[in-house]
Amino acid sequence: MASRAASEPRADEGERGESSSALPAPAPAAIPNGFSETNPFAGPSVLPLGAPPFDLIHDEDYAAAIEEGINRHLSEVASIVAQPDAPTFDNTLAALERSGQLLTRVMHVFGAITAANTNDRLQAIQTEQAPKLAAHADAIYLDDALFERVRDVFDRRDALALSSEQRRLVERYHLDFVRAGARLAAPEKSRLRELNQEEATLTTEFQNRLLEANKAASVTVDDVAQLEGMSEEDIASAAELAAERGTPGVWVLAIQNTTQQPALAFLRDRALRCRLFEASVHRADRDGPHDTRAIVLRLYALRAERAELLGYPTAAAYVLDDQMAKTPAAAADLLQRVGERAAAKARRDAAKLQAIIEESGERFVLAPWDWQLYAERLRKSEYDLDESQIKPYFELDRVLRDGVFFAANQLFGLEFDERSDIPVYHPDVRVFDVRDADGSQLALFYVDFFKRDNKIGGAWMDMFADQSRLLDSRAIVYNVTNFAKPAPGQPALLTFDEVGTLFHEFGHALHGMLSDVEYPMLSGTNVSRDFVEFPSQFNEHWALDETVFARYARHHRTGEPMPAPLFERIKRSRTFNQGFALTEYVSAALLDMAWHTQRVGDRLTDIDAFESDVLRAHGLSVPEIPPRYHSTYFAHAWNGGYGAGYYAYLWAEVLDHDAYAWFREHGGLSRAAGQRLRDLVLSRGNTADPAELYRAFLGREPRVEPLLEYRGFTSGEM
Numbered sequence: 001m002a003s004r005a006a007s008e009p010r011a012d013e014g015e016r017g018e019s020s021s022a023l024p025a026p027a028p029a030a031i032p033n034g035f036s037e038t039n040p041f042a043g044p045s046v047l048p049l050g051a052p053p054f055d056l057i058h059d060e061d062y063a064a065a066i067e068e069g070i071n072r073h074l075s076e077v078a079s080i081v082a083q084p085d086a087p088t089f090d091n092t093l094a095a096l097e098r099s100g101q102l103l104t105r106v107m108h109v110f111g112a113i114t115a116a117n118t119n120d121r122l123q124a125i126q127t128e129q130a131p132k133l134a135a136h137a138d139a140i141y142l143d144d145a146l147f148e149r150v151r152d153v154f155d156r157r158d159a160l161a162l163s164s165e166q167r168r169l170v171e172r173y174h175l176d177f178v179r180a181g182a183r184l185a186a187p188e189k190s191r192l193r194e195l196n197q198e199e200a201t202l203t204t205e206f207q208n209r210l211l212e213a214n215k216a217a218s219v220t221v222d223d224v225a226q227l228e229g230m231s232e233e234d235i236a237s238a239a240e241l242a243a244e245r246g247t248p249g250v251w252v253l254a255i256q257n258t259t260q261q262p263a264l265a266f267l268r269d270r271a272l273r274c275r276l277f278e279a280s281v282h283r284a285d286r287d288g289p290h291d292t293r294a295i296v297l298r299l300y301a302l303r304a305e306r307a308e309l310l311g312y313p314t315a316a317a318y319v320l321d322d323q324m325a326k327t328p329a330a331a332a333d334l335l336q337r338v339g340e341r342a343a344a345k346a347r348r349d350a351a352k353l354q355a356i357i358e359e360s361g362e363r364f365v366l367a368p369w370d371w372q373l374y375a376e377r378l379r380k381s382e383y384d385l386d387e388s389q390i391k392p393y394f395e396l397d398r399v400l401r402d403g404v405f406f407a408a409n410q411l412f413g414l415e416f417d418e419r420s421d422i423p424v425y426h427p428d429v430r431v432f433d434v435r436d437a438d439g440s441q442l443a444l445f446y447v448d449f450f451k452r453d454n455k456i457g458g459a460w461m462d463m464f465a466d467q468s469r470l471l472d473s474r475a476i477v478y479n480v481t482n483f484a485k486p487a488p489g490q491p492a493l494l495t496f497d498e499v500g501t502l503f504h505e506f507g508h509a510l511h512g513m514l515s516d517v518e519y520p521m522l523s524g525t526n527v528s529r530d531f532v533e534f535p536s537q538f539n540e541h542w543a544l545d546e547t548v549f550a551r552y553a554r555h556h557r558t559g560e561p562m563p564a565p566l567f568e569r570i571k572r573s574r575t576f577n578q579g580f581a582l583t584e585y586v587s588a589a590l591l592d593m594a595w596h597t598q599r600v601g602d603r604l605t606d607i608d609a610f611e612s613d614v615l616r617a618h619g620l621s622v623p624e625i626p627p628r629y630h631s632t633y634f635a636h637a638w639n640g641g642y643g644a645g646y647y648a649y650l651w652a653e654v655l656d657h658d659a660y661a662w663f664r665e666h667g668g669l670s671r672a673a674g675q676r677l678r679d680l681v682l683s684r685g686n687t688a689d690p691a692e693l694y695r696a697f698l699g700r701e702p703r704v705e706p707l708l709e710y711r712g713f714t715s716g717e718m
Helices: 058-080 088-097 101-116 119-139 144-155 163-179 188-215 232-244 268-280 292-307 313-321 328-359 369-382 388-391 396-412 496-513 529-544 544-554 565-577 577-595 607-617 648-665 670-680 690-698 703-710
Strands: 219-221 251-253 415-419 432-435 441-450 460-465 475-483
Touching: 058 088, 058 101, 058 144, 058 496, 088 144, 088 163, 101 119, 101 441, 101 460, 101 475, 119 188, 119 251, 144 163, 188 292, 219 268, 232 251, 268 369, 292 313, 292 607, 313 328, 328 369, 328 577, 328 648, 369 565, 388 565, 396 415, 396 496, 396 529, 396 544, 396 670, 441 496, 460 496, 475 496, 496 529, 529 544, 529 565, 529 648, 529 690, 565 703, 577 607, 577 648, 648 670, 648 690, 648 703
Parallel strands: 441 475
Antiparallel strands: 219 251, 415 432, 432 441, 460 475
């Protein structure tokens, strides 16, 4: 999962970059909001590439810096509007790109910390500032005089001597202003401001409630015998988590963001499996402080009203109008075609799992909390493979250095050197210098791997600084995951799915690091949601490349490479359980789309009934396979920037498999092929339409056949 798309209004974070603004700004002396020159955000950081000075930043610094950043940004924008000269690209568009740098500095860091290392004070600041930041975005995008200047340049763009990137910037700014409501009449703008501030408050509340819900839903086990089937390392990790929470002598199974939980693949105690599954499913739909149901019901209605104000029939129509898919119908068609076949395959697999249950002498009907365990047994039966065999070969640091970094070196010539002299926000965080093939410093890369109670679930990439030639700034990128932290003295061992997560998030990181554009708005991952997942999902393919795999897949105790027959069984099993995986994903994507295709006046009150109706209507009502996320803990949809956009993973999967097929045809893991991808896609950010970038790279339109092959479907099945 990447951070956001470029088409989202950006003024709530400030315009990105690190160099000083060419526009006048208030002096940084102390003012009523408490901001002064001693605030660590007052000026650009003196650390390498402007890295955040985490050793100097305290919780109380954020609010003052945010409010001063808003004030300065508004002053800079007012200067743009007030100048007597006629609008030009330089005095309007480039000036906007230079503005808001203080707000950018603080929001880059504040956004990272409140997601990965939050506390009560930070959450209070987040709650207080969210509506102010939304109001700030509206103050810019709904400013009539500013929009007139942008529109003037836009209308004359054909007559101006603009580079292709400058023209793209003009068109993106104009489109963003229009989509933000710049053309609305005053009463509609007033209502839009109210909706935007309410949404900002609700999405923040959703994030904070879900964070606490995940922690509260964790399952405590007081008898280690109940953990039969789990590895020694995982049991030790559960004991360590219990000790960290102040309850030594028991074991705590943490809840991850998805419906299914990793331990369900190993626990033999069916009652405990059921208990863990129910804790996951109901983490946020029971009366109490963690209940998100009212937030969900208000957010879908709020977004429907906003879309109608902006001239769209639904929120999904609004969102997809600026994506590759263009319409909800196009996205839903792909989901439906894949979902129907996936569900049929899943039902066949369910019958196999039921047979295994009965052959073992047990007398129960397959339930959702049984699927993972018996799927592992089926995999053992069909492929002579189970997770316990392969996990010892995937030690985290080796996968990172000899897998992820090695592939990037072979493709792009990048080198990675760990640093211990740059401050971090948590002791688990690590920092790497990224050097280009010519030895020059390209970027900084932070990693934060282990699950914490004060970290939201899932995995993501974001930036502490965007690359921009205009602002003379290079990328500072971070990846965050939620891998189980090993007990002291134990290795951090990954499942193969987690290996894929590592490669995936680093694919986003490469998109940010390799950016080579002029303007921050167009930099790196600031692209449409259904294109931003293409580089990340493409990068996952190198996890099974023979050359890469041979380097990182080594036993954590002996250092011996994984035996070739075991590697072959992993490759052959890649289509295993795809019916389940696609069904749970497509179910969630269709729920997301269904919420965001509701119209003003629709009055939904029962979330469970709504979900059942949607899945039944699409032929995806498979009791044994619940959606990957139920609505009440669907962070992508409600506070993760993927509302009406969760389909993007499948859309981008068509692109990534087709691109990997091209690589196989052109030498595979090679500098020549990597350089082409870098030059034509990864370095270009949003400087051209994503479909144009992809066609330029591949030389043709994308094909769906490589996806079908990888997922184990034939063309006839589709």
